[in-house]
Amino acid sequence: VNPCCYYPCQNRGVCVRYGTDQYKCDCTRTGYSGVNCTDPGFWAKVHTMLKPSPQVQDYILRHFEKFWDYVNNSPLRDTFMRIVLTGETIKIIIEEYVQQLSGYFFKLKFDPTLLFKEQFQYSNRIAVEFDHLYHWHSLLPDSYLIDGDEISATGFVFNGSVLANYGVEKMVDSFSRQIAGQIGGGQNFHESIIRVIRSLLHHGREVRLQPFNEYRKKFDQKPYESFSELTDNEEIAKGLEEAYGDIDALEFFPGIMLEKTSPGHIFGESMFQMGAPFSLKGLMGNAICSPEYWKPSTFGGETGFNIIKTATLEKLVCLNTKWCPYVSFRVP
Numbered sequence: 565v566n567p568c569c570y571y572p573c574q575n576r577g578v579c580v581r582y583g584t585d586q587y588k589c590d591c592t593r594t595g596y597s598g599v600n601c602t603d604p605g606f607w608a609k610v611h612t613m614l615k616p617s618p619q620v621q622d623y624i625l626r627h628f629e630k631f632w633d634y635v636n637n638s639p640l641r642d643t644f645m646r647i648v649l650t651g652e653t654i655k656i657i658i659e660e661y662v663q664q665l666s667g668y669f670f671k672l673k674f675d676p677t678l679l680f681k682e683q684f685q686y687s688n689r690i691a692v693e694f695d696h697l698y699h700w701h702s703l704l705p706d707s708y709l710i711d712g713d714e715i716s717a718t719g720f721v722f723n724g725s726v727l728a729n730y731g732v733e734k735m736v737d738s739f740s741r742q743i744a745g746q747i748g749g750g751q752n753f754h755e756s757i758i759r760v761i762r763s764l765l766h767h768g769r770e771v772r773l774q775p776f777n778e779y780r781k782k783f784d785q786k787p788y789e790s791f792s793e794l795t796d797n798e799e800i801a802k803g804l805e806e807a808y809g810d811i812d813a814l815e816f817f818p819g820i821m822l823e824k825t826s827p828g829h830i831f832g833e834s835m836f837q838m839g840a841p842f843s844l845k846g847l848m849g850n851a852i853c854s855p856e857y858w859k860p861s862t863f864g865g866e867t868g869f870n871i872i873k874t875a876t877l878e879k880l881v882c883l884n885t886k887w888c889p890y891v892s893f894r895v896p
């Protein structure tokens with residue numbers, strides 16, 4: 565059994581496994597030290613002395629409503645608003661973005677309480693594999709049609725004047741109406757991004773990522789037996805054969821990007837099988853989703869909590885713009 569399954573590291577220290585049954589806690593920036601990150605440092609002690617526990621905050625919220633009026637008229641409001649914005653973002657990402665991306669017919673729901681009875685470690689670490697597989701630059705169209713004008717995609721880079729000229733409403737409207745590029749299958753990376761992909765491959769070698777087929781096995785998928793099984797595109801299969809010689813030598817990123825796309829999807833099954841759990845962990849692993857924090861007091865009261873629970877992309881945009889553009893992850 566992976567010793568990290570017992571969640572030995574406290575105070576949001578990160579558990580790293582060694583060998584079969586050994587582990588180490590990485591207590592970096594937790595303010596604690598010791599084998600299991602349980603020894604408070606100076607600032608952690610000061611912090612615990614000054615900060616009312618979530619339980620006390622919850623009590624105050626229930627019994628002293630006026631208190632929150634004062635809080636919300638103080639600079640603390642900014643802190644609460646930042647946390648509310650984090651919650652709104654997670655809600656919108658799950659219920660609108662992931663919903664659209666997954667193509668699922670059932671409705672996704674953001675409800676952290678569903679995980680409270682599960683073994684789940686709340687951690688904001690991102691896996692290097694997720695960082696790599698999310699290089700979805702091929703989503704970007706080569707150009708955008710904004711208010712009748714065609715603006716090249718690279719024309720935005722370091723150029724705030726596009727936003728200043730057209731305004732956020734017209735840009736959002738344009739981005740929501742224009743279809744995105746296909747992510748997987750190959751041959752869809754803009755030339756300006758090739759250098760990013762090149763350095764990505766170098767990085768993958770530097771950290772010695774395992775071959776694509778090894779990741780297939782880890783994620784309960786059958787390893788590919790040939791390049792022509794990986795892709796229907798003969799040219800790509802031939803190129804990979806020449807470069808790698810053996811399907812078991814194929815690297816992670818080329819594998820996940822060049823795999824044949826699933827019918828009606830923008831990428832192949834490996835991207836889906838590996839990306840989905842990473843994505844879920846990244847969204848639900850935020851501290852605000854943990855039982856300690858998922859309560860009104862974290863968000864400046866019931867009002868802030870409700871802003872999160874009822875957040876939509878349209879509200880986020882249209883409560884902040886002069887007029888309400890078409891705004892959606894789905895083209896009309």
Ligand code: HEM
Pocket residue numbers: 695696698699700701703704717720721760763764
């Ligand atoms: C105009 C649009 C974009 C440009 C010019 C751009 C360019 C870049 C550049 C220059 C890097 C850093 C490469 C390096 O230093 O190794 C990068 C990293 C990255 N990009 Fe983009 N990108 C764009 C849009 C996107 C989009 C739409 C996505 C995903 C949907 C994306 C995903 C990523 C990821 C995951 C990384 C790695 C981040 C990291 O390692 O910290 N990018 N991009």
